[in-house]
Amino acid sequence: xxxxxxxxxxxxxxxxxxxxxxxxxxxxxxxxxxxxxxxxxxxxxxxxxxxxxxxxxxxxxxxxxxxxxxxxxxxxxxxxxxxxxxxxxxxxxxxxxxxxxxxxxxxxxxxxxxxxxxxxxxxxxxxxxxxxxxxxxxxxxxxxxxxxxxxxxxxxxxxxxxxxxxxxxxxxxxxxxxxxxxxxxxxxxxxxxxxxxxxxxxxxxxxxxxxxxxxxxxxxxxxxxxxxxxxxxxxxxxxxxxxxxxxxxxxxxxxxx
Amino acid sequence: xxxxxxxxxxxxxxxxxxxxxxxxxxxxxxxxxxxxxxxxxxxxxxxxxxxxxxxxxxxxxxxxxxxxxxxxxxxxxxxxxxxxxxxxxxxxxxxxxxxxxxxxxxxxxxxxxxxxxxxxxxxxxxxxxxxxxxxxxxxxxxxxxxxxxxxxxxxxxxxxxxxxxxxxxxxxxxxxxxxxxxxxxxxxxxxxxxxxxxxxxxxxxxxxxxxxxxxxxxxxxxxxxxxxxxxxxxxxxxxxxxxxxxxxxxxxxxxxx
Amino acid sequence: xxxxxxxxxxxxxxxxxxxxxxxxxxxxxxxxxxxxxxxxxxxxxxxxxxxxxxxxxxxxxxxxxxxxxxxxxxxxxxxxxxxxxxxxxxxxxxxxxxxxxxxxxxxxxxxxxxxxxxxxxxxxxxxxxxxxxxxxxxxxxxxxxxxxxxxxxxxxxxxxxxxxxxxxxxxxxxxxxxxxxxxxxxxxxxxxxxxxxxxxxxxxxxxxxxxxxxxxxxxxxxxxxxxxxxxxxxxxxxxxxxxxxxxxxxxxxxxxx
Numbered sequence: 050x051x052x053x054x055x056x057x058x059x060x061x062x063x064x065x066x067x068x069x070x071x072x073x074x075x076x077x078x079x080x081x082x083x084x085x086x087x088x089x090x091x092x093x094x095x096x097x098x099x100x101x102x103x104x105x106x107x108x109x110x111x112x113x114x115x116x117x118x119x120x121x122x123x124x125x126x127x128x129x130x131x132x133x134x135x136x137x138x139x140x141x142x143x144x145x146x147x148x149x150x151x152x153x154x155x156x157x158x159x160x161x162x163x164x165x166x167x168x169x170x171x172x173x174x175x176x177x178x179x180x181x182x183x184x185x186x187x188x189x190x191x192x193x194x195x196x197x198x199x200x201x202x203x204x205x206x207x208x209x210x211x212x213x214x215x216x217x218x219x220x221x222x223x224x225x226x227x228x229x230x231x232x233x234x235x236x237x238x239x240x241x242x243x244x245x246x247x248x249x250x251x252x253x254x255x256x257x258x259x260x261x262x263x264x265x266x267x268x269x270x271x272x273x274x275x276x277x278x279x280x281x282x283x284x285x286x287x288x289x290x291x292x293x294x295x296x297x298x299x300x301x302x303x304x305x306x
Numbered sequence: 307x308x309x310x311x312x313x314x315x316x317x318x319x320x321x322x323x324x325x326x327x328x329x330x331x332x333x334x335x336x337x338x339x340x341x342x343x344x345x346x347x348x349x350x351x352x353x354x355x356x357x358x359x360x361x362x363x364x365x366x367x368x369x370x371x372x373x374x375x376x377x378x379x380x381x382x383x384x385x386x387x388x389x390x391x392x393x394x395x396x397x398x399x400x401x402x403x404x405x406x407x408x409x410x411x412x413x414x415x416x417x418x419x420x421x422x423x424x425x426x427x428x429x430x431x432x433x434x435x436x437x438x439x440x441x442x443x444x445x446x447x448x449x450x451x452x453x454x455x456x457x458x459x460x461x462x463x464x465x466x467x468x469x470x471x472x473x474x475x476x477x478x479x480x481x482x483x484x485x486x487x488x489x490x491x492x493x494x495x496x497x498x499x500x501x502x503x504x505x506x507x508x509x510x511x512x513x514x515x516x517x518x519x520x521x522x523x524x525x526x527x528x529x530x531x532x533x534x535x536x537x538x539x540x541x542x543x544x545x546x547x548x549x550x551x552x553x554x555x556x557x558x559x560x561x562x563x
Numbered sequence: 564x565x566x567x568x569x570x571x572x573x574x575x576x577x578x579x580x581x582x583x584x585x586x587x588x589x590x591x592x593x594x595x596x597x598x599x600x601x602x603x604x605x606x607x608x609x610x611x612x613x614x615x616x617x618x619x620x621x622x623x624x625x626x627x628x629x630x631x632x633x634x635x636x637x638x639x640x641x642x643x644x645x646x647x648x649x650x651x652x653x654x655x656x657x658x659x660x661x662x663x664x665x666x667x668x669x670x671x672x673x674x675x676x677x678x679x680x681x682x683x684x685x686x687x688x689x690x691x692x693x694x695x696x697x698x699x700x701x702x703x704x705x706x707x708x709x710x711x712x713x714x715x716x717x718x719x720x721x722x723x724x725x726x727x728x729x730x731x732x733x734x735x736x737x738x739x740x741x742x743x744x745x746x747x748x749x750x751x752x753x754x755x756x757x758x759x760x761x762x763x764x765x766x767x768x769x770x771x772x773x774x775x776x777x778x779x780x781x782x783x784x785x786x787x788x789x790x791x792x793x794x795x796x797x798x799x800x801x802x803x804x805x806x807x808x809x810x811x812x813x814x815x816x817x818x819x820x
Contacts, residue, residue, distance in 0.1 A: 051320050051321055051339050052336070052337075054362070058316070059572070059591070061590070062566070063564070063565050063566035064566070065566070076318070076336065077591060079566070079590065079608070081564065082564050091363065094354070095334075100641075101568060105564070106605065106638060109564075114564060124363060127357075127387065130641065130642070130659055144405075145405055146405075148659055148660075148677055163405055163423055164405075164678065166677055166713075168695075178467070181441060182423065182439075182441060184696060184714065198466060199459050200457060200714060202714050204712070204713075204759065208787065208789070208796040208797075209710060209740060210692070210738070211796075211803060224467070227461050227487060228459055230741060230742045232759060245505060246487050246505045248760045262776065282468075285465075285466075285467055285468075289467050289468060289469070291469070307577070307596050307615065307628060308577050308578055309577035309579075311615060311619070315573070316573055333575070334591060348620065351611070352591075352609070381620060384644065402662055420662055420680055421662075435724070438698060439680065439698060453724050455723060456698050456716050457698065484718050485716055485742075502718065502744055502746065502762060503762045503776050519776065530722065532722070539722040540722075542722075542723075542725075546725060548726070
């Protein structure tokens with residue numbers, strides 16, 4: 050490009066940050082103390098990485114920013130804010146204006162869409178895909194290969210306001226469609242499909258399809274059939290592989306490897 | 307103002323951008339290669355215009371930023387991100403923190419509210435109004451004089467995740483109220499009213515009022531009556547003209563012109 | 564911290580702004596004319612304070628920015644935009660990327676979460692808590708000690724689009740749970756609990772629990788019982804005090820003070 054995207058204009062980097070090789074950092078981005086960024090990662094413009102925790106404001110003199118790790122081969126798009134005290138795996142991709150509060154451990158090859166708000170203290174497996182504008186509450190546990198679609202909200206307070214924090218859990222390969230709501234503490238099994246506009250208020254067994262508000266189990270995911278081919282749509286890894294570790298292979302073979 | 311809003315502090319503009327006459331560009335804004343901005347347009351502070359596409363990250367050496375056009379007499383409010391490869395008409399107004407991904411063709415005199423997320427490859431008519439925080443999926447078609455209210459989401463994947471992309475279509479003069487959801491591929495006719503909190507799962511004929519989840523047609527829009535005056539509220543252009551081309555005239559006369 | 568969070572890099576402050584003692588202002592922040600910031604307040608990086616109103620764009624020569632007041636001991640987190648012509652009380656805390664349009668009067672000790680969008684001309688009491696991504700429409704009235712949870716939207720146009728603006732009112736101590744929608748003009752009493760995913764379409768008496776779409780009153784809040792202790796959860800101030808003026812005291816005693 051004629052206008053260099055990474056010209057280091059108005060970039061500020063702590064002398065205590067550790068920047069891997071071949072890392073690019075965009076204009077107007079700030080990298081705070083004790084951030085470690087893996088090789089080949091790109092942090093775009095106007096980002097804040099290692100945002101100091103609230104304790105900084107109450108005792109600046111003694112505040113020490115916790116370690117923040119962003120893995121290798123990641124792409125953090127512009128205007129994102131990642132707090133200190135996160136461990137983010139390799140190959141993370143974010144959209145724009147993502148917020149990740151402190152205390153999460155996120156696996157490898159995850160993606161987090163534009164405007165997502167991750168409230169902190171969450172634990173994720175690998176290959177999780179969050180589309181735009183998803184709100185993940187504090188304490189959430191998400192397995193691997195999960196898909197969460199826009200405007201879905203995870204909640205953790207059963208009697209708001211309270212001091213309780215009972216977050217949802219989502220099992221491997223489950224899909225939560227757009228505009229859904231997970232009530233506090235619900236446990237969704239593996240390979241589930243939560244339909245659009247659904248409010249999940251009870252635990253959900255593996256391979257369930259849930260729709261409605263409050264949500265009800267209406268069928269087994271294997272019963273969702275493609276009208277044209279007559280073959281089942283789910284479990285989805287049997288027919289979708291883009292960006293997944295079984296890409297170019299067959300999911301069942303890959304599992305057997 | 308004593309503090310100049312357009313002092314050109316920390317502005318970066320590609321030598322390959324084409325800037326019309328009387329254009330203003332706010333602080334900390336970046337304009338990438340091959341952006342063309344029409345006369346009298348204002349781009350506020352902290353915007354990114356002509357954001358390079360993902361292909362840039364995979365092959366920087368050969369990447370050429372596609373042409374991006376922002377029409378004349380537009381106002382792009384602060385912190386907005388407009389990707390390359392968009393054609394945006396004259397008189398566009400955006401709120402803050404709008405994101406417009408690549409490949410859309412947007413008509414004249416549209417407005418896009420704060421936090422809206424336009425996913426790309428969409429086609430719009432003229433005088434479309436999006437209020438805050440609307441999510442428009444890839445491939446959407448919107449007619450002219452449409453109104454879309456906050457937290458409405460358009461979706462395009464009938465069996466997520468999949469490689470299918472079957473986006474909704476909205477006809478001229480239709481209104482989609484707050485917190486609604488359009489399922490993949492639905493076609494909404496002209497002059498429809500989609501009520502708040504509605505999930506549209508089937509095609510909708512012209513002049514229909516749809517409410518509920520899943521949405522049902524409950525009446526003709528002409529049957530929505532003002533209790534005080536006894537006259538119908540819809541079609542809305544008969545009683546509302548602010549900012550519309552029939553302002554100061556009568557809509558039916560104007561149509562006849 | 565080794566990297567100073569408040570190094571005054573790329574900060575622009577109007578000569579007509581009034582900055583209290585011990586105020587900190589983060590990088591890339593702009594403070595426009597006639598802003599008054601109280602003592603000990605922290606404005607973080609990349610904020611816009613006193614954003615000029617739309618009238619600025621139509622007549623720059625004669626435009627005078629209205630007075631904007633941010634109280635003492637406040638913390639405005641990064642990337643927030645606060646328009647001119649607001650009066651914000653002491654002890655305000657915001658998340659990131661908050662937008663506050665013009666014309667609001669907000670009491671003391673309120674908090675406004677990440678991505679909230681306050682549309683202007685609203686009136687709030689004290690100790691109001693908005694979690695992330697709440698949309699408050701123009702003209703809303705909120706009492707004191709209210710809690711509003713994520714992705715809740717307040718609306719004010721009964722027949723969109725129209726020139727009518729009939730905003731909701733929420734009484735003291737009421738709680739509106741996640742993903743709810745308040746239709747135009749609804750009046751919610753005091754000590755109510757609006758459940759998650761609820762659409763409030765009618766006025767709600769004091770102490771009501773409302774759920775569903777459209778919402779129905781299903782019980783009195785005093786009937787929401789903790790299964791473990793057998794004691795009532797509501798009114799919530801009897802069991803929750805963090806950050807409230809009765810913290811360390813008993814709510815009923817405190818009221819009697």
